[in-house]
Amino acid sequence: MPAPALGPGPAAPVPKARVGVLISGRGSNMAALLYASRLAGAAYEIVLVAANDPAAPGLDLARAEGIATFAHSHVGIRRAAFDALIDEQLRAAGVEYVALAGYMRLLSRDFVVKWQGRIINVHPSLLPLYKGLDTHERAIAAGDREAGCSVHIVTPELDDGPVLGQARVAILPGDTPDSLAARVLIAEHQLYPRILNAFVAGQR
Numbered sequence: 001m002p003a004p005a006l007g008p009g010p011a012a013p014v015p016k017a018r019v020g021v022l023i024s025g026r027g028s029n030m031a032a033l034l035y036a037s038r039l040a041g042a043a044y045e046i047v048l049v050a051a052n053d054p055a056a057p058g059l060d061l062a063r064a065e066g067i068a069t070f071a072h073s074h075v076g077i078r079r080a081a082f083d084a085l086i087d088e089q090l091r092a093a094g095v096e097y098v099a100l101a102g103y104m105r106l107l108s109r110d111f112v113v114k115w116q117g118r119i120i121n122v123h124p125s126l127l128p129l130y131k132g133l134d135t136h137e138r139a140i141a142a143g144d145r146e147a148g149c150s151v152h153i154v155t156p157e158l159d160d161g162p163v164l165g166q167a168r169v170a171i172l173p174g175d176t177p178d179s180l181a182a183r184v185l186i187a188e189h190q191l192y193p194r195i196l197n198a199f200v201a202g203q204r
């Protein structure tokens with residue numbers, strides 16, 4: 001009796017997309033991306049967390065979780081030169097996609113063009129409403145009934161790229177910018193990992 005023909009065998013695992021996260025502060029969105037990347041079936045892994053402030057608390061969290069980090073102050077360095085420093089670190093780490101997570105620096109055109117189509121950002125408003133900073137103050141001052149967050153493609157213009165996903169959050173009577181920000185942050189932590197996963201999976 002001839003031995004049964006061996007099938008092709010188990011498919012080779014699809015390598016996970018290598019993601020670099022840029023932060024400036026506490027890094028709660030970075031943490032949400034990191035923990036989601038460890039769930040079964042995640043299409044990405046975080047291979048570097050970089051910050052423009054060596055004192056960013058998110059760096060301690062990343063290091064404690066075994067993620068490589070890079071930090072350098074941007075103060076006194078021309079924007080394009082600083083971005084080139086970040087770019088060098090991202091490429092050295094083999095990063096394929098960049099996720100901005102509370103990164104509070106406008107990126108230079110040269111940097112964005114180099115990463116165009118592979119760099120996304122989470123923004124605390126329902127774009128195109130309230131690009132830039134102080135989004136919750138502005139929504140409350142305008143008397144809006146709802147706020148929220150957006151994940152968008154990063155382009156050279158500020159918060160102007162195509163929106164990949166949004167989550168809406170009701171503005172409650174008596175809301176302050178801080179109380180609203182706290183609820184929008186919950187929505188960000190749910191939206192961002194889902195969008196990043198779909199984004200990298202759709203390009204594999």
Ligand SMILES: Nc1nc2c(c(=O)[nH]1)N[C@@H](CN(C=O)c1ccc(C(=O)N[C@@H](CCC(=O)O)C(=O)O)cc1)CN2
Nearest residue numbers: 103104105106107121123132154155156157158159160
């Ligand atoms: N070229 C781009 N760069 C960045 C984008 C983008 O869409 N295109 N998104 C921002 C994220 N962001 C809001 O979501 C944002 C970050 C920073 C600023 C800003 O005005 N920064 C000042 C410094 C402010 C400070 O240090 O407190 C600056 O860079 O001079 C606005 C919006 C990330 N970058």
Ligand SMILES: NCC(=O)N[C@@H]1O[C@H](COP(=O)([O-])[O-])[C@@H](O)[C@H]1O
Nearest residue numbers: 025026027028029101102122123124
């Ligand atoms: N314009 C960029 C911007 O305002 N980003 C916002 O900064 C916070 C960072 O929190 P985190 O460091 O805990 O992720 C987040 O709410 C993010 O949407």
